[in-house]
Structures are given as C-alpha cells and as structure tokens.
Amino acid sequence: MREISLREAINEALAEEMERDTRVFMMGEDIATGGAYAGVTAGLSEKIGTDRIINTPISESCFTGAAVGAALRGYRPIIEYMLGDFVMVAADQVINQAAKARYMSGGRVCVPLTILCPTGGYLSQAAQHSQSLEVFYIHTPGIKVVYPSGAYSAKGLLKSSIRDDNPVAFLEPKVLWDEVEEVPEEEYIIPLGKANIVCGGSDLTIVAYGYQVKQAKKALESQTDYSIELIDLQTLDPLDLGTILKSVEKTGRLLLVQEDYRVCSLSEHIAYEVNASIDLRSKIEIISSKFAPVPFSPELEKDLLPQVEDIVSGIQKVMGDSGQKIVG
Amino acid sequence: MREISLREAINEALAEEMERDTRVFMMGEDIATGGAYAGVTAGLSEKIGTDRIINTPISESCFTGAAVGAALRGYRPIIEYMLGDFVMVAADQVINQAAKARYMSGGRVCVPLTILCPTGGYLSQAAQHSQSLEVFYIHTPGIKVVYPSGAYSAKGLLKSSIRDDNPVAFLEPKVLWDEVEEVPEEEYIIPLGKANIVCGGSDLTIVAYGYQVKQAKKALESQTDYSIELIDLQTLDPLDLGTILKSVEKTGRLLLVQEDYRVCSLSEHIAYEVNASIDLRSKIEIISSKFAPVPFSPELEKDLLPQVEDIVSGIQKVMGDSGQKIVG
Amino acid sequence: MEVITKKDIEALLRGGSRSLTISINTVITSIAMDLINKNGIILDYGDAKPENFRENNKRFKSEKNDLPPDLILSMYYSMLKIRLFEEHAKFSKENQIIPGDFVHLYLGEEAIAVGTCQALNKNDYITSTHRGHGHLIAKGADIKKMFAELLGKETGYCGGKGGSMHITDIDIGILGANGIVGAGLPIACGSALASKFDNDRSVTVSFFGDGATNQGTFGESLNFAKIFSLPVIFICENNSYAISTPISYGCSSPELSKRGQGYDIESVSINGDDVFEVYAAVNHYIDKIRKNPGPIFIEARTHRHVGHWVGDPQNYRSRKEMEDLPVHDPLKIFLDKIEDRDDIEDSRLQEIEKKVASEIKEAVIFADKSPYPPAQQSDKDYLKE
Amino acid sequence: MEVITKKDIEALLRGGSRSLTISINTVITSIAMDLINKNGIILDYGDAKPENFRENNKRFKSEKNDLPPDLILSMYYSMLKIRLFEEHAKFSKENQIIPGDFVHLYLGEEAIAVGTCQALNKNDYITSTHRGHGHLIAKGADIKKMFAELLGKETGYCGGKGGSMHITDIDIGILGANGIVGAGLPIACGSALASKFDNDRSVTVSFFGDGATNQGTFGESLNFAKIFSLPVIFICENNSYAISTPISYGCSSPELSKRGQGYDIESVSINGDDVFEVYAAVNHYIDKIRKNPGPIFIEARTHRHVGHWVGDPQNYRSRKEMEDLPVHDPLKIFLDKIEDRDDIEDSRLQEIEKKVASEIKEAVIFADKSPYPPAQQSDKDYLKE
Ligand SMILES: Cc1ncc(C[n+]2csc(CCOP(=O)(O)OP(=O)(O)O)c2C)c(N)n1
Numbered sequence A, B: 001m002r003e004i005s006l007r008e009a010i011n012e013a014l015a016e017e018m019e020r021d022t023r024v025f026m027m028g029e030d031i032a033t034g035g036a037y038a039g040v041t042a043g044l045s046e047k048i049g050t051d052r053i054i055n056t057p058i059s060e061s062c063f064t065g066a067a068v069g070a071a072l073r074g075y076r077p078i079i080e081y082m083l084g085d086f087v088m089v090a091a092d093q094v095i096n097q098a099a100k101a102r103y104m105s106g107g108r109v110c111v112p113l114t115i116l117c118p119t120g121g122y123l124s125q126a127a128q129h130s131q132s133l134e135v136f137y138i139h140t141p142g143i144k145v146v147y148p149s150g151a152y153s154a155k156g157l158l159k160s161s162i163r164d165d166n167p168v169a170f171l172e173p174k175v176l177w178d179e180v181e182e183v184p185e186e187e188y189i190i191p192l193g194k195a196n197i198v199c200g201g202s203d204l205t206i207v208a209y210g211y212q213v214k215q216a217k218k219a220l221e222s223q224t225d226y227s228i229e230l231i232d233l234q235t236l237d238p239l240d241l242g243t244i245l246k247s248v249e250k251t252g253r254l255l256l257v258q259e260d261y262r263v264c265s266l267s268e269h270i271a272y273e274v275n276a277s278i279d280l281r282s283k284i285e286i287i288s289s290k291f292a293p294v295p296f297s298p299e300l301e302k303d304l305l306p307q308v309e310d311i312v313s314g315i316q317k318v319m320g321d322s323g324q325k326i327v328g
Numbered sequence C, D: 001m002e003v004i005t006k007k008d009i010e011a012l013l014r015g016g017s018r019s020l021t022i023s024i025n026t027v028i029t030s031i032a033m034d035l036i037n038k039n040g041i042i043l044d045y046g047d048a049k050p051e052n053f054r055e056n057n058k059r060f061k062s063e064k065n066d067l068p069p070d071l072i073l074s075m076y077y078s079m080l081k082i083r084l085f086e087e088h089a090k091f092s093k094e095n096q097i098i099p100g101d102f103v104h105l106y107l108g109e110e111a112i113a114v115g116t117c118q119a120l121n122k123n124d125y126i127t128s129t130h131r132g133h134g135h136l137i138a139k140g141a142d143i144k145k146m147f148a149e150l151l152g153k154e155t156g157y158c159g160g161k162g163g164s165m166h167i168t169d170i171d172i173g174i175l176g177a178n179g180i181v182g183a184g185l186p187i188a189c190g191s192a193l194a195s196k197f198d199n200d201r202s203v204t205v206s207f208f209g210d211g212a213t214n215q216g217t218f219g220e221s222l223n224f225a226k227i228f229s230l231p232v233i234f235i236c237e238n239n240s241y242a243i244s245t246p247i248s249y250g251c252s253s254p255e256l257s258k259r260g261q262g263y264d265i266e267s268v269s270i271n272g273d274d275v276f277e278v279y280a281a282v283n284h285y286i287d288k289i290r291k292n293p294g295p296i297f298i299e300a301r302t303h304r305h306v307g308h309w310v311g312d313p314q315n316y317r318s319r320k321e322m323e324d325l326p327v328h329d330p331l332k333i334f335l336d337k338i339e340d341r342d343d344i345e346d347s348r349l350q351e352i353e354k355k356v357a358s359e360i361k362e363a364v365i366f367a368d369k370s371p372y373p374p375a376q377q378s379d380k381d382y383l384k385e
C-alpha cells in the first residue's frame, strides 16, 4: 500500500471533505498563501478555491467566533490555530460559545465545527508552543476531542470530525507530521468514540494516544517478556471506556501513557474508572510529563516529557511484583 | 466572636493587605464605582484610594496583562473578574503569560498576582456564569489555586495569596458570599498548601472544598451512624496530599466531594494518589456534577449539581458493603 | 481619568459650595455620589459635557416623517410590546418569580431595536447581548416562549436551560443573546460570511453596548468585516454606561464612531432614542450593503432608564440625571413626533395598546401555567447525536 | 480582498501578457507566485501601491543630521551588532546548531530597535516579540547570554528554558520577548502603570508587528493606555507581512496610524528603515510623555529582508520585491546619511566593525563552549518558593 505522511493524510481528508460537501470551508492564518506553519493546507487554495480556503488575519477570537456564526447558519467550518497553544486567545469563543451554544439553546441549534490544533512537544519549541491541552477540551461538555496517532487514523478521524454535527477539537501530534504510514487510496472513515486495539495481549493493557502510541510500540518492540495489549484511544471524548475495560478485565493490569501532565488528566480519569469496576492484579501506573511548562533546551525537554525508556520501566513496574514472564 | 460574611471577610483581607503593603493594588470592573457584582470591594475606593483601586474598562485581557506587567515591575496586583467564567477572554494572559513567565525566564522573574474568580453555581445563572474552572488552573504549572469554604478560611487564605510571590487563582464560592462565620478581629493567616481537618473520625474520610464543605457538614449532621473525618482542602494546588493520606490510612475509606465535573478532576487525581499508596477497605466514591453545562432553571440545576442528599448516599455507598455502623 | 471620592465632596461642602465642576473622564465613587445626592450638589460638566464631544449627525434626522401609517403603527406595537414585557420582567424579578441574579432590562432603549428590526427581513440575522429582550421581541420572537424561558419553564425557548441571556431562534434570524460582553461581534461576522456564501443578500446586525467596544473582539471583528467586505451592521447601543462605569471614563473618546473610522469603516452617530432616526439610518445602510456588501458602524446614543440589572441601586448616578431621563423616553419622543399625523388615528393606537396588553397577559399566564422541565433533563442536549 | 490563483496566471499567460494589475488587498497563492516568478510577470499595483495610501509624515525626516558623533557611532555599533548576531543566528539555525523550529530574524529592521532604544534610559522598559533579538541587543542585553540561550545552554539568559522567544532581563528593562502575537501590549501597559506609581518618569515601549494590530489586545491596550494616560509608546514594526499575509490584505487600512487615531492617541507613521528618523520621533515623544504621561502610537515602516522564520521559502514574495530589498537596508541608509559627516572618520567605523566582530565571535564561542543544563532541572523554577 502507498505510504503518506500525517501531514499529507490531513491534507487529503480536508480536500476530500471539502469536495464532498460544499458547506465545508476553512479559515486560518496563512492557509491560502503558503506561510502556514502546519502545511496541512498545502495546495488547497488552488484545489478547493480561495472562497472556501480563507486566509485570516491574526484574530483567533474573531475567526473562531465567525466559525460559530457560520456553523449556526448551516455551514461546516474548519479552523486552524497555527499552534494549538493559541486557543488561549480565543478561549471564550471555544468554551463559552461553541461548546455551550447547543445546550443553552435547549438543543435547538448545533455547531458543526472542527478545530485543528497542532499539539505537543519534542520539538524544542518551548512553553508557549508545546502544550498538551486536551484536558482543556475534555473537561468542557459540548466539544469532542480527537487525537490521532499517525497518518492512517488522522485521515479517518478527521473525516468523521468534519462530518460530526458538534464542535470537535482535532489535536495533531506535530512531532509526527512528517512520519509516513500506509494509507489506502480508497475512502475510509474511523468513527469517533472508538478506540483501536493496536495489538492484542494477555498480561498487561497499555492505553495511549497520539505520539505516545508510537512510543509505546517502540517500547513493546524492545521487550518480549510479556504479552501486552496496546490500545490507541483515537478519540479522547467521548471515551471508549468499553474497549479499555474489556481489555483490562482480561489482563488485570493497566499502564497508561500520555504526554500530558498527570494531575487532573485523562489517564487519571481512566484509572478511576478502571479501579471503580475491576479488581486489578497490580496497581495502575501512569507515564506522563513532569509538571512544569515545556522547556526549550532539548535535554531538559527530554527529561520533562515521556520517553520510550519510561514506558519500558513502566511496564516493568506494573509487571514487577505480580507478573510472570513469558517463558519463551 | 463576631460573625461576618464571606463577602466582608474578603473585603477585610483586601483592605488589610493594601494597608500593609503599598505595592498591593487592585484592578477590576466597576470596583471603584459601586457597580461591582461581587461587592467584595465595597468602600475600598474610599478607604484605600482610587489610585490603587482601579476601575477598568471591560478589557479582561488587557488588565490581566497589565497586572503581569506591574507584577514584573515589583508590584503585587490583585485583579477581579466580575465572574470567574470571564477568564476565558483573558486566558492567554493567565495561562501563557502569568503562569509561564517565571519558568520561561529560567526563574529570573516572578509574578505576584492574585486573581479573584467568583465561581460556581446554585444561583440560576446558567452556563456562562456558573462554571467550576479549578482544573483550568490546576492543570497549568505556575499558578496556585485556592478555594475557601467560608468567611474564616477566605480571609486567612486571601492574605496568604496576596503575599505569595506567584500567581494565585482565588476562587470564591459565590453562593456563600452572604453566609456568615465567626472571624476573629485579630489578624491571622492560613498558609497555602495546607488542608484543614474540619472534624475527626475513624470510619471514613470525606475530602471536599469550597461550598461542598458546607454541604458535607450538613450531610454529617444528618447522620450519626459513622465516625467521619472531614477535610477541607482550602488550597487545591499545591495539594496537601499528606493530610489526605494520613487520614485515609486511618479510616481506610474515602469519599470525595466536588462541584466540578468528575472527568479529569481534582477528585480523580486524589483518588489516583490514594489508590497508588493505600489499600482501601472499600472503593473510593466521587460526588460531583453531572457532565453538561450548568442550566438556568432551578430544578435542572439542582439535578446537575451535587446536593446534600447525594453526599449522604455517597457515605452509604462507601460504607455500604464494608462499614460497620457505630453502635450507639 | 479622575475619581471623585468622599473627601472631595466633604471639602466642597466645607467650602460652602453646592456645585462641582467635573471633567469628561471623571468617575464618582458611590459614597461620594450619595453625598452629592443628599446635599443636592449640582454636577457641572461645563464644556466637557459628553454630548458636546459628539458630532451630531443631522443626516438621518427629520422633524416630520412620511413613513406609511402601517409602518409607524408597527413600530408602536413593537416598542410598546418591549416596554410592557420589560415592566413585567422587572416586576417578576423584583418579586423573585424569575430565578437568578441577571435580568438586564431594555427599558428606555426600545427605539434602537425597533428602528433597526423594522428595516430587516425575516431572513436577516441579529446577534444580541445580555440586554437582549428588546432585540428579540423586535425581531419577532414569541413572547410566550420568552417569558416562559425567563421563568425557567419547559415551554421556554431553551426549555429552561438558557434563561434571559441565552435565547436563540435561528428560524427568525436570532443567532443568540449572549452573556459574554463582546462575544456577539465575531459570531455576526460568521453569519455575514454565510450570507456571502449563500449569496442571498441577507444582512446581519450585531447589537452591543458601549462597554463592549473595549473588548478585544471589537477591533478584531471590525477589521475582519472590513477586509472581507461582510454585509454586517455593527450597532453600538451607547447608553453611556457599562454597569456603573461611564463611557466618558471607560472609553478613550466619547465619540465612538471614531473607532469605526479607525478601521476604515463607514461610521455614524445617531440619536438612538428616536425610532425614526434609527430606522432611517439602518434602512439606508441596509439598502446599501445588500447591493454592495461591507460593514457599517452605527453608534446609537440612548439612555438606560433603569439599573444595569434589576436590583441595581444605581448609586453612581446623580438624582438630577435620573430626573432628566423621561425627556429621552423613546415612546414619548415617538408619540410627540406622530402627534400631527392626521392619518394615524388615536383609535388605532389604542387598539395596539389593547392588543399588546392582552398579548403580554397571555404570555405571562402561559409562562406561569407551564411546567418546569423534568429534572433529569439537566444533562441532555449538550451534544447532537 | 482578492486572491490570485494559478488559474488567473494561466489565463494571463494564455493571453500573452506579462503584467498583472493587482489591487491593494490582493493575496497571491504560492503556486501562483511561483508561476509569476518563473514567467517574469511584473506585478503592477497601479495607484493602489500600498505606499501611496500612506501619508508620509515629513516631521521627523531630515536629509542631514546634527546628532553628536558618539551617538551616531553608538547607533552604528548597535545596528551592526544586531546584523552580525542575526547572521550568525541564521547560520546556526540553518546548520541545526540551534534547536527547534522558531528563529525569527530582525535582519533589515535594525533601525527601529536601535533608533528607539538610543532614546531610552536603562530604567526605561520594553516589551518585545517573537522577532526580539534586535530589541534585546539594542536595549543592552548581553549577547553571550543571548546566544547561549538560543543554543539552549545553561549559561543562557533563561538557563536554556526559554530559547529565542522568551528572553527576559528586567534589570536592563527587558520585560520579555513573547511567543504570542499581541501579548506584549497589555504587559507594557502594566509596566507604564508601575512607572506612574513609581513616579520616576520612566517610560515603556511596546514593540509589535503589523499583524499584531489585528489581535484583540491591540484595541484593548490602546484604549487602556489612553484612559489612564500611561507613559507608553506603542511601536508597530510594519514590515508589510504577517508571515505570508500582506498587510494590505490582513489590515482594514494600510494606514495603521489611523487605528491609533481611532483611540484618540497621537499617532504617526515614520520610515523605520532610517535610524535617524526613528530616533528623532521616539526621542521627541519620550521627552513629551516623560513630562506629560500619555500613550503614543508610532507606525515604523520597514522591510523584512529574509523569511518570516529561518527556513521560510518565501514563496509568496515576487522576485522583483526581493531584488529591491537592498535599497531599504537600514545600514546602507545609515552609511549614506553619514557619508558627508567629516567628524566621523572611517577609522572609527572600522574600529566599531572590529569590536562588534570580536564580540560576536566571543559570544558564539562562549555559547558553544557552555554546557547544557542538567536534565533534572527540567521541572524546577516554575514557582517561586
Ligand atoms: C467578558 C465579560 N466581562 C464582563 C461581563 C460583566 N458584564 C455584564 S454586562 C456588563 C456591562 C456591559 O456594558 P455595555 O456593553 O455598555 O452594555 P449595557 O449593559 O450598557 O447595555 C458587564 C461588565 C461580561 N458579561 N462579560
């Protein structure tokens, strides 16, 4: 099968959805003029036309609100923050407008809006350009949260996000933009709210999302001691708790891996849910970022953010007291 | 001892700290002209003077940023959002500027800034005026989070917040503004990062903060079956985990109560920490808000937000399978 | 900026004076205002009276008007409906029949919403504010559902979930009231963009207050609308106050239309208390931008006849200012202006008065009789399935 | 607004033309620009050339200058230091010696920072931007610590935690570079408020780009500074681009000083490529606001001689535009202007050149030799104990 990068996969999904539905359009900084940092919009101004690929001024509040307004009018806007961190200058329009409009109207309106948020660290971009902001969205009722782990899931999930009638925050792990994966030419869709079992196993369940799925895979490759099931969440909200619980019921052990800080995070949420309904064979472990803003210097950043080695130790730790090694 | 309301207690703390230190000043909408909704600033423009009680235009981003600028210059600003929900129009200045300035500078600068955030529901103010936003702050490194449960703790905690050299989000449970408590005339301070054991007990630990402490107290009054220890967190970040763990080690049971949603919340965080280090006698329970924006209509809001009865059932549930009633 | 405190008034009184000269950007603390009112001190703005700083645009003024009687009567109907609705809302809030703290009344500002919405079609759009009842009624909202929503009833516009500040009815072009100051402007831009896509000549009006012009979204939206030539009219309802903060203190210049000009947008200041002037201006510009899309900024000067919210003691306004308010009553101005119109018989006005009264009564009874929503509805409706 | 796409160019070529008339608010997609450059198409702005829309303020212009030689040499020193620092930063980034994606160079804009900071005292303050190196150097930052920070070294200004966009040095008045467009303006207002409290006649300068004038904080800050008469100078570095978006497309009017006027702020547009003009203007206004606090808005027109960030292919600029850039080089303009000054000997210029070269070399070596911070430092320093 052909291989394309995460960036190209997003580009294809955008193009295909805009071709499929003329009510889909896009706003963002420099997306029509070649200066867009993400580059996921390359060529769209030519392919789709500049009436629907709208280059905006640096006015995130305004173009977010404009997307809400157009969505209320039946359009299906996609907006891009050049970096996900910049949502903070538009936070009111996301949290108090887009996410609440439907509820406040008693279900009379809907806001089909997709927000592209280049997310995360590992790129020496320092504190204002490296944040993991999934909790900001997950903790807000009224907005779904999607976080693909590579080109394949990105394409299928983005198409579902654009077709969804609700606001969706689509978090792109920018460290993976150039990474290629096999992606079929034919159209496919990955429904929101469904996790993906990357590989099956019986000793331990690892739940991860975004770039951490890739890191977890590497960790798995480096060990053959245990039979490990790896789950890629894909959608963070609504969460596919069913798939997680089913897996942990089987394995009895859970390791959660995320780039985000641990305090008040999705992994702690999953831990709570699992603890509430399953008696485990060992304590749940969470691999996450240390609690401080993301530093610039590579060695500092490496120390702050989860690494493959951390996952490997996490596996050891969960298996440690209770696990039996596979005898090969 | 004399009794004063939460509103008066905050007013006293503000006045005393401004009298104590001329570098403390305050900015907010209508705080010098009698139109301030919170009313915690009543009379300050006369008492402290209008050069330090600054009435601002409706420009939350600007006055938050101005507070950061003045703090970098050695002042100790206090700002008030008329309602805590409005932080969303100033989110960048809080999350990307105030909270990160110190770290990004390698510890060269500090931002002594107190943010007053009237918080929470129970008042039929609907989705944009009733939010619990503690996770927004807790999940961000570089800003402390304080949430008093009444007049007494508010006064002592606010004084510590103002004297702290870091940004502090001070969340006021506005449903309690008019509620009186005994508050000494003499100066006192409650240090940040210390929880308060409201009453001791041996069967069950309840951890709550803000208005939920009052509700938990009512729940305790309505039962005499169990010996329950109630902990008022007071500061949410940094969290006084030591006090919680010590209590739960003794009781072996934990009920967490918060107004906030459960997903990715402080209670889930505490649950994770406790589960990680203590083997409990029964599963942890969390009483929290249902997951939807806060509705306007009183009956709806009552259904969404935690009530005393919910806490009572929570107690039953945790004690249910494992607890032995006090035989009286 | 300058702030007058108790000390200043005491000094004045000691000096035996009963007149205080203040400058354009002065604010007065509530304690000082109390002393001013108690001692009958006259505030003298001298040449700095805000009005003097405002260029009076004569263009849309007219002593007489030649609008057709039906249109005039329709204006009367709408203004009166708002007036009575708000009086009932006030009463209901004061008597705790409406839950919550926040009911912002449109009393005294009726001419802006009505003059504007009379110039709009059903498939034109508006964004509204915290002070939204007037806009909604003028745009044709059902006052039964409105009043029911104010009471938190199941039959309300939002099934009780929204309340006074969140009423929405897209079918008649109401994109929503809003509890966040300044949040409606970007949303209006998006609606105007949709109109460009739809290419149906519809326009969007964004209402907001003088205080909202200091919110970041204001500048962003004016620029955005200009560069994309969006068919949107920004109508600033300048009632001189953002809660207790006078515009002369909070805004860099009391001439708000300057701000529009700063963004290269055609801008005009009008008398928002005169429904005919509002109608003339909005009608003119809507005509213009239906043909030739692009933003317009209108500053409509008006007066808030009551507190910011029901319950506001207004201890920042001088007694004199309050006493002068009736002069600016848009209904009075309206009636004065149609007095010599022979083609509008008193009987027709009385008919309207009766009609409005009975509609209001019906709405209040409807709301009162309606059930509250079932409690378990509380966490429904936040996502579309 | 109008967008030129490949189709438009192809049509033009089919028609045999090699000249394209475009209007003021046109943008060109990168594919279209590629065709334009490949086919040598001339872009013809006609009367709509952005420059023609700008009122040229003659007030601070001078063909000759009578500044003292030491000041002139000091300007040369600073401008050259920035130039060489940036050349080294460019090289280091292009060769992956600097980590990360974001190095925004000040090449070609040196005259603004230098002309401004020469008029400031040590205890005056600045807020800077993502494109901050020039501001920091002009305000007296230590280039050893700067370069070390760019490399992420322990000896850097932020101990490696901040990098290029987050350098701060309060001791010499640098309140911080900033990675968020428009975030510096409110912070500058707060600093100016502190100066009013301190009553020490210090002033604050806020640098920001043309693109930042579309961010909400811009309008909020101008209003805020005006109503509180804050001693702050807003200096808009108008290099005509926000990344690839031309100001003529992104801003409602290319006359940015209009926006300042909209907020009733004394506003002026100057040639930001001429250090003498910048100095004259800033010096004049600083004098003024030290005595009489209040905000000033200066639009300094300049040219970005390189990409938005190192690595930017600039496929949105025409070849012609790029070729014309050297004319606007502030160092060239400076040298031309001092050519007939007999009191400035070539030897002194050469001395400065040597001095700067050796300082830069020293800084680069210092940075290179410095250790990286210990990894466990990563979660230190975010709270003050
Ligand atoms: C972002 C934000 N800040 C503050 C408030 C609180 N608030 C509600 S109405 C109001 C005053 C608005 O004044 P103006 O825009 O002039 O409208 P008016 O009330 O006079 O109609 C304020 C400060 C809010 N709702 N939103």
Ligand SMILES: Cc1ncc(C[n+]2csc(CCOP(=O)(O)OP(=O)(O)O)c2C)c(N)n1
Binding pocket: A029, A058, A060, A082, A086, A089, D130, D131, D179, D180, D181, D182, D208, D209, D210, D211, D212, D213, D237, D239, D241, D242, D243, D308
């Ligand atoms: C709030 C925000 N939005 C977007 C960006 C991404 N970004 C960085 S620099 C820039 C362009 C800034 O243009 P301008 O203000 O003219 O400054 P210049 O780069 O030309 O010096 C953009 C969009 C950002 N850093 N912050």
Ligand SMILES: [Mg+2]
Binding pocket: C209, C210, C211, C237, C238, C239, C240, C241, C242, C243
């Ligand atoms: Mg107003």
Ligand SMILES: [Mg+2]
Binding pocket: D209, D210, D211, D237, D238, D239, D240, D241, D242, D243
């Ligand atoms: Mg620029």
